[in-house]
Amino acid sequence: MNTIRKTALALAATAVLSGCGGTAEPAGKGAAALSKPAATAQEKRRQFESVKADCMKQKGFRYIAFVPPENPLTDDERKRRAGDYEALKAQRAKYGFGVFSLYVHPKGPDAPENMPDLSDADPNGKIWTKLSSAQSKSYWKAVSACAVVAAEQVLGKKVKSDTDLFEQHADASDRASEREIDGDAELVELAASMATCLTGKGYKVSGTKPTELATRGWREFLDREDEIGRRQREDVPDVPSPAKEGEIKRTFGATLTATEAKPYLDKEIKAALDDLECGKDFYRVYTPKSEAIDQKIDEEWGS
Numbered sequence: 001m002n003t004i005r006k007t008a009l010a011l012a013a014t015a016v017l018s019g020c021g022g023t024a025e026p027a028g029k030g031a032a033a034l035s036k037p038a039a040t041a042q043e044k045r046r047q048f049e050s051v052k053a054d055c056m057k058q059k060g061f062r063y064i065a066f067v068p069p070e071n072p073l074t075d076d077e078r079k080r081r082a083g084d085y086e087a088l089k090a091q092r093a094k095y096g097f098g099v100f101s102l103y104v105h106p107k108g109p110d111a112p113e114n115m116p117d118l119s120d121a122d123p124n125g126k127i128w129t130k131l132s133s134a135q136s137k138s139y140w141k142a143v144s145a146c147a148v149v150a151a152e153q154v155l156g157k158k159v160k161s162d163t164d165l166f167e168q169h170a171d172a173s174d175r176a177s178e179r180e181i182d183g184d185a186e187l188v189e190l191a192a193s194m195a196t197c198l199t200g201k202g203y204k205v206s207g208t209k210p211t212e213l214a215t216r217g218w219r220e221f222l223d224r225e226d227e228i229g230r231r232q233r234e235d236v237p238d239v240p241s242p243a244k245e246g247e248i249k250r251t252f253g254a255t256l257t258a259t260e261a262k263p264y265l266d267k268e269i270k271a272a273l274d275d276l277e278c279g280k281d282f283y284r285v286y287t288p289k290s291e292a293i294d295q296k297i298d299e300e301w302g303s
Contacts, residue, residue, distance in 0.1 A: 092272040095272075
C-alpha cells in the first residue's frame with residue numbers, strides 16, 4: 001500500500017509483522033537443492049495471529065486469530081501504482097491530496113486515504129467491548145505481551161511491546177525510503193526540477209528531498225485541517241508545540257460538513273493538480289519505486 005500517511009497507518013495497525021526469507025532445503029540424493037519460497041505478508045500475518053491467539057489462551061483470555069481479507073487491485077489502482085499520469089490526475093481532480101476529501105467524499109472508493117471499516121469485521125471487537133475497565137486493562141496488557149511472543153517466535157524480532165513493534169516497522173520503512181529514494185540520483189534531479197516549477201507557481205517548498213517533496217502538498221493541507229480542528233477544540237492549544245526529534249507530530253481532525261469542507265477541497269484539488277503537473281516526470285519514477293519499497297517492507301514485516 002503506497003500512502004503518504006505510512007507512519008501513521010503503521011502505528012494504527014492492529015499488528016505489524018516481520019519475517020525472514022526462504023531457507024534452503026537439504027539436497028536429496030541425485031537432486032539439486034531447492035529453496036523454500038518466502039512466506040507472503042498475508043501468510044506471516046496468519047502465523048502471527050495464530051501464535052498470539054494461543055498465547056492469549058494461555059493467559060486466560062479469548063482471542064480469535066483474525067486477518068482482514070486482501071482486496072484485489074482495480075485497473076485504476078494498478079495504473080496509479082505504476083505512476084501513470086492520467087490515472088493520478090483523475091484521482092487528484094476529485095480527491096486532491098486526500099485530506100479534505102474525507103469530509104466531502106467519506107466513502108470514495110479511489111480516495112488516496114480510503115481505508116475499509118473493519119470495526120465490525122474483527123470478531124475480537126465483540127470480546128473486548130464487553131470487558132469491564134479492570135478486565136480491559138489486563139486484556140490489552142496481555143495483547144501487547146503476546147505480540148512480543150509472536151514477534152520473536154514467528155518473526156525473529158526482539159521487541160518490548162506491540163507499540164515498539166509498530167515503531168520498528170515504521171522506522172524500517174523510513175530508512176528504506178531514505179536510502180533507496182532520497183539516495184537515488186535520478187529522483188534527486190527530478191525533485192529539484194519539480195521544486196523549481198512549484199516555486200514558480202507560488203508554492204512554498206521547504207525541502208527538496210524526494211520523500212519530502214512527495215508529501216509536501218499533503219502535509220500542507222493536513223496542517224490546515226489541524227488548524228481548524230484546534231480552533232474547534234478547547235482541550236488543545238491553537239498552535240501546536242514543535243515536535244521533538246523522532247516524535248510523530250500529532251494533528252487533529254476537524255468537524256466539518258461536506259458543504260463546509262468543499263471550499264477547502266477545491267483549493268486542495270487545485271494545489272494537487274499543480275503539484276502533479278510540476279512533478280509529472282518525478283512521479284513517473286517515484287511512484288513505482290515507492291510501491292516496490294512498500295511491497296518489500298510488507299513482505300519482510302508481514303503487514
